[in-house]
Amino acid sequence: MNYANAFIGLRFHASISSLIDNIPFLAIAYMPKVESLFKEIGHREWYIKLDEIDEATLIMHFSQIWRSTRQIKKELTKLRSIFQKRALKNFSLLADLLGIEQR
Numbered sequence: 001m002n003y004a005n006a007f008i009g010l011r012f013h014a015s016i017s018s019l020i021d022n023i024p025f026l027a028i029a030y031m032p033k034v035e036s037l038f039k040e041i042g043h044r045e046w047y048i049k050l051d052e053i054d055e056a057t058l059i060m061h062f063s064q065i066w067r068s069t070r071q072i073k074k075e076l077t078k079l080r081s082i083f084q085k086r087a088l089k090n091f092s093l094l095a096d097l098l099g100i101e102q103r
Contacts, residue, residue, distance in 0.1 A: 024072040
């Protein structure tokens, strides 16, 4: 996936992978967790609900993603940094909870 210019994904972790790999993407929201992720990052335009998909909607949304790839990549870089910091904090909290000494 590292060689992709943009991505359409159905699975939650494919969207996470695209975010981490800095690849503009359009997610198909099949479960509430997908919608929650995009609401949290403030980009409703990066997903379509499964029950809202038709050919015209898919083409319209992906065309918007495609035209905005440079801007989206900048935003993904910021978001990746935020999520990495959050993940490190969560690991630290877990280590504290388990009584594991941290380096």
